Amino acid sequence: MKRLAFKMYLNPGQKEEYKKRHNELWPELHKLLKDAGLSEYSIFLDEETNTLFAFQKVSGDVGSQDLANNAIVKKWWAFMADAMRVNPDNSPVSVELEEIFYME
Template structure:
């Protein structure tokens, strides 16, 4: 099992909407993530910078960021594009983070 982390940027004033949408995550998207080997997925928010910090445990080589070719993920990206920084294809701008410490 590997651990992956990345950050994204949420538009100002969108924290509650972001939380609401994720609290109502689509069952098909949740199933897809689990089938892709993602067993844990947490997203944290830094109020001062509007930075989202995502952490996930993944079995296999991919991550949630590798599912962009699926229709459900494309629809989710479009659904989320109005409240966060995105690329031209509506995917969130993500910056991978390097793990520099881990304690078991």
């Protein structure tokens, strides 16, 4: 099982909307992520900086960030584009984080 972490950036004033949309995650997106091997996916918010910290456990070689060509993912990105900092293709601006410590 591989662990992945990355950060993204929430737009100011979008916390509640971001939470609402994720609490109502589309079933087809949930299935896609599970089928891709994600067994856990958490997103945390640092409210001082509006930085989102995401953590995933993944079996195999792909995480959610590797599903960019999927139509469901592209539709989700477009849906979320007003709530967070995005690239020209609506993908979230994200920075992969290096794991430097793990305790089991």
